[in-house]
Amino acid sequence: MSRYIYFFGEPTKKSGPSARLRTGLGGKGSALSVLMRAGFPVPRGFCIRADAYLRFIKHNSLDKAIEPILAEPGAPFFEEKGKKIQEIIRSSPIPPPIIQEITEAYRLLYEKLDEPRPATESHEKSEKGVAVRSSAEW
Numbered sequence: 001m002s003r004y005i006y007f008f009g010e011p012t013k014k015s016g017p018s019a020r021l022r023t024g025l026g027g028k029g030s031a032l033s034v035l036m037r038a039g040f041p042v043p044r045g046f047c048i049r050a051d052a053y054l055r056f057i058k059h060n061s062l063d064k065a066i067e068p069i070l071a072e073p074g075a076p077f078f079e080e081k082g083k084k085i086q087e088i089i090r091s092s093p094i095p096p097p098i099i100q101e102i103t104e105a106y107r108l109l110y111e112k113l114d115e116p117r118p119a120t121e122s123h124e125k126s127e128k129g130v131a132v133r134s135s136a137e138w
Contacts, residue, residue, distance in 0.1 A: 004052040004098050005105040008045050009036030024049035044112050046105045052098050060092040 006025060010033065025033065029047030036042040057063055065088050069081050 004049050004055070004101050006033070006047050006049065007105070007108075008032045008042055008047070011037070024051050026050065044109060046109060048098075048102065055098060056092070056094055059095040062088060062092060 006029070008029070025047050032042050032045070033047075066085050069084050069088075072081065
């Protein structure tokens with residue numbers, strides 16, 4: 001079973017300079033995890049791996065729906081094409097395993113937020129987490 005969620009600071013089995021690409025966390029998520037593991041004050045949160053997006057696309061066969069739109073001639077119509085693609089993506093269901101994992105990650109995140117916070121300037125305000133989109137290369 002694939003894991004789609006990694007909490008900031010959670011160790012991965014992979015390490016080294018290209019680990020962010022191999023784990024699918026992308027640069028931002030990877031950097032936040034490294035900073036948290038090094039003891040820097042990073043808000044608690046998690047990353048949704050790029051694999052989740054790819055699974056979503058495959059689950060709904062969206063590549064078959066998107067490719068003809070992209071193949072339409074006419075560069076001036078990029079905005080129109082983008083709107084069509086957005087509508088297709090927004091109207092497609094997220095696969096249940098991804099929904100379950102994200103839901104569980106939010107539950108765990110809010111459980112963790114009840115823990116005492118470090119006494120640092122960046123944690124004086126009550127932040128509820130951070131959203132990071134994946135920029136991993138596919």
